[in-house]
Amino acid sequence: MSVDSVQRATEKVARLCTQPRDLVTLWNEVTEVVGSVVPFFQTPCWYTVDPASLLMTSHFHVGLPEFSGEWLAAEYYEDDAQSVPDVIRSSTGISTLHEATDGDPSSSPRWRRNMSMGGDQELIARLRTRTGEVWGALGLYRDADKPMFTELEKSFIAAVAPSLADGARRALLFGQAAEPEYVDSPGLLVLNENWDIESATPGVAHWLAELPDGNWDRGELPSAVTTLAGRTLRSAEDRSRPGDVAVSRIRSRSGRWLVLHGACLTSTGQRRIAVIIEPAHPSRINPLLMSAYGLTEREKDVTRLVLQGASTTQISTDLVVSVHTVQQHLKSIFDKTGVRSRRDLVGRIFFNHYEPRFRDNEKRVLANKAVRGGPWTAD
Structure with a gap:
C-alpha cells in the first residue's frame, strides 16, 4: 500500500x-x-476501558457476542507473554504475540x-x-499462512490510536447522554446552522442551566454553547485537520467545571x-473504592496507581512517600480487600x-442499546 493511501486511511479514521x-x-x-491497511x-x-x-x-x-469467562479470567490472572491489560499498561502500547514470545x-x-x-498471530494496541x-484497546489476528505484521502496519495502528480513543470516549458520552444513568450523566444538544435547537437529551437542560448567561426556559442558549458551535463549523470546514473537535472548559454557576465537546x-x-x-471529572472509581472497601484517601491513591500498573518505586x-510507606499501605489494602498480591487486587x-458492566454491555449490544463505560454501580 502506498504512503498516500495510508495517509488517506489515517485521515478517514x-x-x-x-x-x-x-x-x-x-x-x-x-x-x-483499518482492514484496508492492515489485513x-x-x-x-x-475493547473499552475506564x-x-x-x-x-x-x-x-x-x-462473538459473549467473551468466555475463562478467557476473561486469563486476561487478569494468567501469567502469559501477552494480555490486553498488560499492553494497556506497557510503555509502548502495542505488541504482537510472536514478538512477545521471541x-x-x-x-x-x-x-x-x-x-x-x-x-495464529495477534496484535494488541492501546487506544x-x-x-x-x-479509553480502549484493539486486537487484530492473522492465520498461520499470512505474513507477520509489518512495521508500517504497526505504525499505522499507532497513528490512528489517538483518534480511536477520542472516538470511543465520544461514543460513550453519546450513549450516556442518550440514556442517562446518573444524575450527572452528560447531556446532548443538536443545533442546526441557524443555532435553532433540533433535539436535546433528557439531561441537557440541567447542564444548560448551570452555564452562565443562558435561559433554557426562554430557549436562549448560553454564549459558551453558541461560541463552541461556531468553532465546530469552522473546524469542519478545515480539511487539513480532519480529526479536530472543538472543546471548551467552562466554570458553571455552581462553581464546578464543565467540558463542552462540539x-x-x-x-x-x-x-x-x-x-x-459533561462534568470535568466524572470518574467513579475513587468513591467506589472508598465505599466498598473502606480505604483511606492515601490507600485509594495507592490502589489507583496499582491498577494503572505502577511499581512500588x-x-x-x-x-x-517512602517505599516502606507504600509497602505498609499495600499491606493494609490487601487486608481490607482480602487479597494477597497486586494481581489479585486488580482481579x-x-x-x-x-x-x-462488561456483561451488561454485551447484552446492550445485542439489544441495540448504547454501550456504557465506568464501573458497575447499579444496586
Whole structure:
C-alpha cells in the first residue's frame, strides 16, 4: 500500500471518530478502514476501558457476542507473554504475540486459545488520547499462512490510536447522554446552522442551566454553547485537520467545571452541530473504592496507581512517600480487600465492579442499546 493511501486511511479514521454516534457503529465503520491497511483474520476485537482504573468495560467482536469467562479470567490472572491489560499498561502500547514470545508462541496459553479460533498471530494496541487518557484497546489476528505484521502496519495502528480513543470516549458520552444513568450523566444538544435547537437529551437542560448567561426556559442558549458551535463549523470546514473537535472548559454557576465537546453532523446532507456537556471529572472509581472497601484517601491513591500498573518505586515517587510507606499501605489494602498480591487486587476489583458492566454491555449490544463505560454501580 502506498504512503498516500495510508495517509488517506489515517485521515478517514480521524474524520469518523469526530462524529458523535453509538460505539458499535463507530467500531463497524473504522473496522473497514483499518482492514484496508492492515489485513486481519475474520474480525477485530474492540475493547473499552475506564481511564481511571484501566480496567475493561466492554468488548465488541462480530460473531462473538459473549467473551468466555475463562478467557476473561486469563486476561487478569494468567501469567502469559501477552494480555490486553498488560499492553494497556506497557510503555509502548502495542505488541504482537510472536514478538512477545521471541518468535515461538507455542508455549503461550493465549496462542493456543487463538489457534482454537483459527488465528495464529495477534496484535494488541492501546487506544490512548494525545492527552494521555486510555479509553480502549484493539486486537487484530492473522492465520498461520499470512505474513507477520509489518512495521508500517504497526505504525499505522499507532497513528490512528489517538483518534480511536477520542472516538470511543465520544461514543460513550453519546450513549450516556442518550440514556442517562446518573444524575450527572452528560447531556446532548443538536443545533442546526441557524443555532435553532433540533433535539436535546433528557439531561441537557440541567447542564444548560448551570452555564452562565443562558435561559433554557426562554430557549436562549448560553454564549459558551453558541461560541463552541461556531468553532465546530469552522473546524469542519478545515480539511487539513480532519480529526479536530472543538472543546471548551467552562466554570458553571455552581462553581464546578464543565467540558463542552462540539462535532459537526453531516449524515442528512445538512450540517448540524452536536454539543455534549459533561462534568470535568466524572470518574467513579475513587468513591467506589472508598465505599466498598473502606480505604483511606492515601490507600485509594495507592490502589489507583496499582491498577494503572505502577511499581512500588513509581508509587513512592508519585505520592512523595517512602517505599516502606507504600509497602505498609499495600499491606493494609490487601487486608481490607482480602487479597494477597497486586494481581489479585486488580482481579478482585475487576470481577467485583467491572465484569458486571462488561456483561451488561454485551447484552446492550445485542439489544441495540448504547454501550456504557465506568464501573458497575447499579444496586
